[in-house]
Amino acid sequence: MATNGESAKRWLEENQDKVSVERIRQIRDNISNKLQDLDESDEAYPGLLEALDVMDNHLLQQEGDTPAPESESASLDLGPLVPQSDLPTPQLSAQEKKLKFQQLLKTGKV
DSSP, rough: SSSSSHHHHHHHHHHTTTTTTHHHOOOHHHHHHHHSOOTTSTHHEEEHHHHHHHHHHHHHHHHHOOOOOOOOOOOOOOOOOSOOOOSSSOOOHHHHHHHHHHHHHHTTOO
């Protein structure tokens, strides 16, 4: 099939009405798989990269042309998970912190 961007464009122009979007997606995935098997120094790599770009752009354009199904409006609750309190958080003295830490060490929850 497509070995570079130009041949991918030509193939799409000739065949886009004959094949489904799913088939085009399969061909795109095949090109991607070939690229993963090649080293960047391989002479076919740049052409396949161009072909992949052409296929991706075509698929994005196709998805943009088809109307998206109506989705339900989702309202997100972005409020706090716990009730907020205006009370100040009690601060522990150094001695109390040390005592709490020692208790945690004994329970093994540190």
